[in-house]
Amino acid sequence: VEHEAAAGERRIVEVRRAILDKNDRLAERNRGFFEARGLLVLNFLSSPGSGKTTFIREAVRALQPKLKAGVIVGDLATDNDAQRLRESGAPVVQITTGTVCHLEAEMVNRALKQIDLNGLNLLIIENVGNLVCPASYDLGEDLRVVLLSVTEGEDKPLKYPPMFQSADAVIISKMDLADACGYNRELALANIRRVAPKAQIFETSAKTGQGMGAWCDFVMRQHQDGLARDLSPR
Ligand SMILES: Nc1nc2c(ncn2[C@@H]2O[C@H](COP(=O)(O)OP(=O)(O)O)[C@@H](O)[C@H]2O)c(=O)[nH]1
Numbered sequence: 001v002e003h004e005a006a007a008g009e010r011r012i013v014e015v016r017r018a019i020l021d022k023n024d025r026l027a028e029r030n031r032g033f034f035e036a037r038g039l040l041v042l043n044f045l046s047s048p049g050s051g052k053t054t055f056i057r058e059a060v061r062a063l064q065p066k067l068k069a070g071v072i073v074g075d076l077a078t079d080n081d082a083q084r085l086r087e088s089g090a091p092v093v094q095i096t097t098g099t100v101c102h103l104e105a106e107m108v109n110r111a112l113k114q115i116d117l118n119g120l121n122l123l124i125i126e127n128v129g130n131l132v133c134p135a136s137y138d139l140g141e142d143l144r145v146v147l148l149s150v151t152e153g154e155d156k157p158l159k160y161p162p163m164f165q166s167a168d169a170v171i172i173s174k175m176d177l178a179d180a181c182g183y184n185r186e187l188a189l190a191n192i193r194r195v196a197p198k199a200q201i202f203e204t205s206a207k208t209g210q211g212m213g214a215w216c217d218f219v220m221r222q223h224q225d226g227l228a229r230d231l232s233p234r
């Protein structure tokens, strides 16, 4: 019986590995497609309610004169976020995943066919709100952006290390609420740096606009660097 249990477990691990391998291959295809089009692609991840939709809407507005963005957003149900994101003027496609707790490269590939990419230089993907599953799924993005709001608790990077380890940038959101919820800035920054030493950190508020300028500069620099890389001979 013990033997069978071990075999069953090994089988589960194998199936899981095969699913992730397939996703990685499709993600690489997406990446080649994005590169050929000169699109900078950002994958936004966080727990539900950290402020992804609000931040993306404001960032798209702020970037508008320099970079034209499209947005793909994933949720289990409803197109509420797509409607809110359209207020920015950007083309938006909603993916509803049903029971799936993360976006997969294939879902993004399908959504791409519903968006007019002509004239766009930035694609923002708002992943399903979840600090666990989406960390395992590459979508073909250039950068992973993880949000942590000041209302969530400073220890979240330590509790969910894979998500934060994979981050290229960490956005601390809702800074306007920092005092009201007794946010410990030093502790939060130390915890992020411990898990994600290389991630760039941005302290922001979508409500007051704090940090939005620095964020936009970062995105524009990344876009420039990406173009320079793609044009340079290999
Ligand atoms: N005070 C404040 N509230 C915010 C800010 N950003 C988002 N919110 C609020 O936080 C809630 C969740 O935001 P939402 O953008 O839907 O988060 P998402 O689930 O991560 O996409 C909403 O009630 C927003 O109005 C912010 O910068 N400051």
Ligand SMILES: [Mg+2]
Binding pocket: 052, 053, 054, 081, 126
């Ligand atoms: Mg949202």
